[in-house]
Amino acid sequence: MEWFTFQSSANKAPSANRELFAEQIPVQQLAEKFGTPLYVYSRQALETSYNAYYQALADRDHLICYAVKANSNLAVLNVLARLGAGFDIVSIGELERVLAAGGNPEKVVFSGVAKQRHEIRRALEVGVHCFNIESEQELERIQEEAQAMDKIARVSLRVNPDVDAQTHPYISTGLKDNKFGIDINHAPVVYARAEALSHIEVVGVDCHIGSQLTTTGPFLDALERLLLLMDQLKAQGIQLKHLDIGGGLGVQYQDEVVPSPSDYLVSVKQRLAEKGYGDLTLVVEPGRSIAAQAGIMLTRVELIKPTEQKNFAIVDGAMNDLLRPSIYSAWHTIVNTVEHSDVESLSYDVVGPVCESGDFLGKERALAIKEGDLLAIYSSGAYGFVMSSNYNTRCRAAEVMVDGSEAYVIRRRETVEEQFASESLLP
């Protein structure tokens, strides 16, 4: 967490040693100014993680399509668009976000298992790079819409290679019993059909086996299966322009040792060169590995509640703000943003005020805290705010982007009135 560091504070309280900074700003200042719970992102962190992909791919034809779902705030998309990023989208809402943030539609790949007709039409209208097709039914639907609009739809088939991504079952997508993609064994037939359709242009092959992968093994296994398919397609006379290997590279939430984009992509590039596919455009769709470490969530300790069994630290952020611990039992490191020298470290379950026993941000965490302290939940830049909800009529958090010594509100805190605005009473 290079961009979130403990430093000595200029106005430190007598009992406090160091405090957490986001780039050059003490996070306490941000919490005081913008309230909590608060998402804080570092622009430099975002740029650095994007550039790690760019550096790894700069020596060949490539397209980095940031997976919008990971963090779709317009300012985040804009920072990446300015660096030249493309985008991986799964809905027309995400496409409109990309356009509003200044992204180039020609660098957009449209994924998703059931694109609706109106979504297909809009994507054709703005001219996306390609559709990642996930079934024969979807292929026929896209042909119909393209024909009606007198456009050619560029397509890439997302194949399901039946590879175990060795990640949480909810975020594993490349096994035969997952809903994603076209069975790789059946793909040649679907390619032949696509080639025969009047308003379809086959441009690539695509695969995304899951998220939060911490080793390259499953990626490389999937690649081998893709290479066999590509050889077969070549023999069928089908020329592909690109290979899209999806996203999925993990990040360090706790003590995982994860490969860097370059560790991973060096092996992919080498294997492609060996097999004579060095000239194909290599497309990647990273989400988490770009955004996760660029964000933290700040939350304040409301009450400390000791019970016979354990101590609860009840904070003002909850499962509606950061869902990952509740649904995946995901670990996010939690720190006190001020280091106290006069507070005993105890084990706490850090829980929110939502009426669910599954409402927790961390369990059995050693923390030296007191009421009113500000905690930081690390690695919250991806799949954090985007998965938040209004459960318990809680207002969604604000989001702030720090750039050096400046902080910008990139989403103001929601109000209860805004929540009511789209509802109405019966006459």
Ligand SMILES: Cc1ncc(COP(=O)(O)O)c(C=O)c1O
């Ligand atoms: C098709 C597709 N591409 C890319 C991603 C981004 O994955 P990650 O955030 O793990 O890089 C996802 C999400 O898992 C996805 O479903």
Ligand SMILES: N[C@@H](CCCC[NH3+])C(=O)O
């Ligand atoms: N929401 C998941 C990732 C899903 C990836 C989308 N295919 C997470 O928080 O880890």
